[in-house]
Amino acid sequence: MFKQFISGVEGMDQYLIFSMIVFLVFFAGVLIYVVRMTKEEIDILSNIPLNDKETDSHE
Amino acid sequence: MTHIEKFSYDNKIVRDFGIATVIWGIVGMLIGLLAAIQLYEPAANLGNPYTTFGRIRPLHTNAVIFAFVGNAIFMGIYYSLQRLCKARMFSDLLSKLHFWGWQLIIVAAAITLPLGMTSSHEYAELEWPIDIAITLIWVIFGWNMFGTILRRREKHLYVAIWFYIATFVTVAVLHLVNSFQLPISLFKSYYWYSGVQDALVQWWYGHNAVAFFLTTPFLGLMYYYLPKAANRPVYSYKLSILHFWTLIFIYIWAGPHHLLYSSLPNWAQSLGTAFSIMLIAPSWGGMINGLLTLRGAWDRVREDAILKFFVVAVTAYGMATLEGPLLSLKNVNAIAHFTDWIVAHVHVGALGWNGLMTFAMLYWLAPKIYNTKLYSMKLANTHFWLATLGIAFYAIPMYWSGWQQGQMWKDFGPDGYLVYPEFIKTTMSILPMHVMRSIGGTIYLTGVFVMAYNLYKTVKSGRLVANEAAEAAPLLNNENHGKEYWHRIIERKPTLMLVLSLIVIMIGGAVEMVPTFLIKSNVPTIAAVKPYTPLELEGRDLYIKEGCVGCHSQTVRPFRSETERYGEYSKAGEFVYDHPFLWGSKRTGPDLAREGTAKLFKQDSWHYYHLVKPSEMTQGSIMPPYPWLTTNTLNTSQTVSKIKAMRTLGVPYPKDYEKQALSDLKKQAEKIAANLKKEGVRNKDKSEVSPDVEVIALIAYLQRLGTDISKSETTNP
Numbered sequence: 061m062f063k064q065f066i067s068g069v070e071g072m073d074q075y076l077i078f079s080m081i082v083f084l085v086f087f088a089g090v091l092i093y094v095v096r097m098t099k100e101e102i103d104i105l106s107n108i109p110l111n112d113k114e115t116d117s118h119e
Numbered sequence: 120m121t122h123i124e125k126f127s128y129d130n131k132i133v134r135d136f137g138i139a140t141v142i143w144g145i146v147g148m149l150i151g152l153l154a155a156i157q158l159y160e161p162a163a164n165l166g167n168p169y170t171t172f173g174r175i176r177p178l179h180t181n182a183v184i185f186a187f188v189g190n191a192i193f194m195g196i197y198y199s200l201q202r203l204c205k206a207r208m209f210s211d212l213l214s215k216l217h218f219w220g221w222q223l224i225i226v227a228a229a230i231t232l233p234l235g236m237t238s239s240h241e242y243a244e245l246e247w248p249i250d251i252a253i254t255l256i257w258v259i260f261g262w263n264m265f266g267t268i269l270r271r272r273e274k275h276l277y278v279a280i281w282f283y284i285a286t287f288v289t290v291a292v293l294h295l296v297n298s299f300q301l302p303i304s305l306f307k308s309y310y311w312y313s314g315v316q317d318a319l320v321q322w323w324y325g326h327n328a329v330a331f332f333l334t335t336p337f338l339g340l341m342y343y344y345l346p347k348a349a350n351r352p353v354y355s356y357k358l359s360i361l362h363f364w365t366l367i368f369i370y371i372w373a374g375p376h377h378l379l380y381s382s383l384p385n386w387a388q389s390l391g392t393a394f395s396i397m398l399i400a401p402s403w404g405g406m407i408n409g410l411l412t413l414r415g416a417w418d419r420v421r422e423d424a425i426l427k428f429f430v431v432a433v434t435a436y437g438m439a440t441l442e443g444p445l446l447s448l449k450n451v452n453a454i455a456h457f458t459d460w461i462v463a464h465v466h467v468g469a470l471g472w473n474g475l476m477t478f479a480m481l482y483w484l485a486p487k488i489y490n491t492k493l494y495s496m497k498l499a500n501t502h503f504w505l506a507t508l509g510i511a512f513y514a515i516p517m518y519w520s521g522w523q524q525g526q527m528w529k530d531f532g533p534d535g536y537l538v539y540p541e542f543i544k545t546t547m548s549i550l551p552m553h554v555m556r557s558i559g560g561t562i563y564l565t566g567v568f569v570m571a572y573n574l575y576k577t578v579k580s581g582r583l584v585a586n587e588a589a590e591a592a593p594l595l596n597n598e599n600h601g602k603e604y605w606h607r608i609i610e611r612k613p614t615l616m617l618v619l620s621l622i623v624i625m626i627g628g629a630v631e632m633v634p635t636f637l638i639k640s641n642v643p644t645i646a647a648v649k650p651y652t653p654l655e656l657e658g659r660d661l662y663i664k665e666g667c668v669g670c671h672s673q674t675v676r677p678f679r680s681e682t683e684r685y686g687e688y689s690k691a692g693e694f695v696y697d698h699p700f701l702w703g704s705k706r707t708g709p710d711l712a713r714e715g716t717a718k719l720f721k722q723d724s725w726h727y728y729h730l731v732k733p734s735e736m737t738q739g740s741i742m743p744p745y746p747w748l749t750t751n752t753l754n755t756s757q758t759v760s761k762i763k764a765m766r767t768l769g770v771p772y773p774k775d776y777e778k779q780a781l782s783d784l785k786k787q788a789e790k791i792a793a794n795l796k797k798e799g800v801r802n803k804d805k806s807e808v809s810p811d812v813e814v815i816a817l818i819a820y821l822q823r824l825g826t827d828i829s830k831s832e833t834t835n836p
Contacts, residue, residue: 075386075390075630076386076389076390076393078630079372079390079393079394079627079630080393082626082630083368083369083397086364086368086623087365087368090360090361090364090365091361093360094357094360094361095357097357097360102356102357104275105275105277105278105356106346106352106353106356107352108203108273108275108277109199109202109203109277109279109342109343109346109347109352110346110347110350110351110352112202112205112589
């Protein structure tokens with residue numbers, strides 16, 4: 061199937077390769093950022109919605 | 120030590136958007152039900168232009184997307200943003216302007232669309248003055264949101280706010296790029312782009328309207344309301360960050376999957392497919408994150424209707440976002456595209472994901488801001504089952520119908536001929552499914568009425584807490600220790616986030632579109648393709664006005680089943696003068712790209728009678744009758760400015776052609792009228808058909824369709 065894609069591209073393959081590289085670099089960046097976050101940071105952040113005074117809420 | 124600041128949250132604006140959500144939801148769904156009935160009972164078009172399917176369909180989609188879901192987004196954001204920022208909305212005046220401005224835009228849409236004022240771009244049908252109003256109101260919304268974020272008392276920006284910011288930025292960019300129009304008059308304009316380029320821009324927009332109006336804001340809302348309703352933090356915050364960035368990055372590239380097998384350059388189609396498949400990862404990351412937030416709370420899901428709504432909504436999101444990428448595979452798309460399968464797909468998203476999320480938020484919010492309890496959990500549970508059953512009764516017949524019709528279109532007999540050469544046979548075979556679909560819709564709508572009653576009783580039992588008292592410490596701006604730098608960065612984050620989101624979405628848009636716009640070879644020109652005559656141009660505008668594009672595509676895909684049925688497949692160069700493109704996205708009726716060619720040729724009289732009463736020419740046809748076309752006089756007051764506008768847009772009408780445009784128009788109209796006379800056509804009152812009526816222009820346009828290429832074939836043997 062991939063062969064079919066590339067053969068239909070007619071010299072425009074640089075756009076596909078460029079887009080793939082941009083995405084992979086971007087994804088790696090976000091992944092590194094996420095992995096490096098500390099547990100404390102995550103706890104603080106994920107509890108923000110529950111930290112207003114009506115946390116008990118919804119019964 | 121810092122002092123604690125006292126302030127209040129604005130609940131009134133939340134209430135206002137909530138009421139608008141329910142009212143427009145009911146209106147939008149009622150119109151949808153009417154349209155659904157019209158698809159098996161043409162009498163439901165009610166015999167006038169304003170309630171005919173072609174005009175009602177965009178009204179339904181706009182009402183549901185921008186009125187129902189739009190107001191639900193604003194309701195959800197205005198409540199959650201204040202709490203997440205520990206600040207009142209930046210300006211009550213801006214909130215009010217936003218609310219009333221948005222409602223006025225909806226009313227303007229509800230008036231102009233039935234009047235036939237449409238740009239024809241799907242989900243962007245509104246004409247240019249309304250487009251400008253949308254821009255202004257969107258700026259007001261963004262201003263209010265950013266003002267609130269900048270004045271916040273919570274240091275960190277919760278992930279929901281990221282989704283809100285990405286929504287604001289991207290919708291702004293999409294709306295601007297897709298609204299490049301040249302106005303002819305107050306409610307008529309032509310798109311700047313034409314043909315393939317117009318198609319690419321439209322589906323870059325259309326696809327991302329789904330992404331950034333129906334998806335990202337609701338994901339932000341999910342990350343707030345689901346933890347609130349379950350009373351536990353989101354399952355994985357890290358996953359939510361990954362979810363956010365990959366989703367907004369990938370989504371923007373996937374638009375071309377709406378144009379597979381069209382004359383869009385192949386590399387752009389492949390790009391769309393590849394990124395669509397990649398979309399499964401972040402979408403399912405989000406779905407799993409939502410469902411796992413309920414870990415340890417599943418016992419409550421059994422009793423709590425609100426959590427039930429959330430569970431089915433998130434599941435519907437997961438199903439629709441798996442199905443979408445699968446539909447982007449060329450082999451699946453070949454069957455599903457143009458059929459009811461796509462209608463099923465979008466309704467799983469709209470009814471399941473957006474609808475149920477909205478209901479869950481309404482049930483959760485109403486008791487909160489009225490300081491009371493929900494009137495009846497039992498009724499909410501009833502609503503839940505009605506909604507879920509309604510979706511099933513809607514979607515299953517549509518999947519069936521889509522699959523069946525898709526297969527029938529492609530069915531070849533052992534003799535090598537199409538088994539169903541007559542399109543109508545495939546239509547008639549799916550009508551029972553259309554009936555079922557409208558039953559499903561009715562069940563779903565009944566649930567909405569149950570909810571409206573339940574919410575009304577809830578509100579009556581409480582009192583609106585218009586200004587809810589709150590207190591929080593202000594943000595520290597002048598910390599003087601080593602961490603200052605990081606605090607500063609965090610404080611700058613909303614703007615940083617805005618800029619980053621903008622860059623991320625611009626990359627995708629640019630790679631997709633710039634080559635198609637800059638490289639001429641992407642649209643090979645065809646010498647035989649000539650601009651429309653003035654009469655054909657007017658006919659084309661009638662075709663747009665009546666919303667014919669809602670049911671008839673104008674692009675023949677390169678399949679044997681289609682070239683056998685319709686003729687030569689469509690080439691990019693055939694559409695260079697089409698402002699806007701009219702390829703369509705649904706074949707409720709047959710494709711019309713080659714309607715005027717010898718292979719499909721029909722006499723002018725056939726078209727005349729067919730437009731007046733389709734079922735007389737095609738037995739069993741569900742096309743609405745258009746009798747007014749034979750009595751309305753064609754408005755030629757703008758013909759000259761239309762020709763001039765087209766020339767501005769690059770259509771090569773000769774110099775000063777506009778001076779003879781009207782006489783050319785008259786000549787061609789008289790020829791068609793003479794043809795009709797020769798073929799024995801008479802009006803209802805036995806008078807001869809006048810050359811000045813609208814139907815003449817529409818016939819001229821239909822007879823022109825697809826003929827340029829056959830001319831080139833005859834001249835180049």
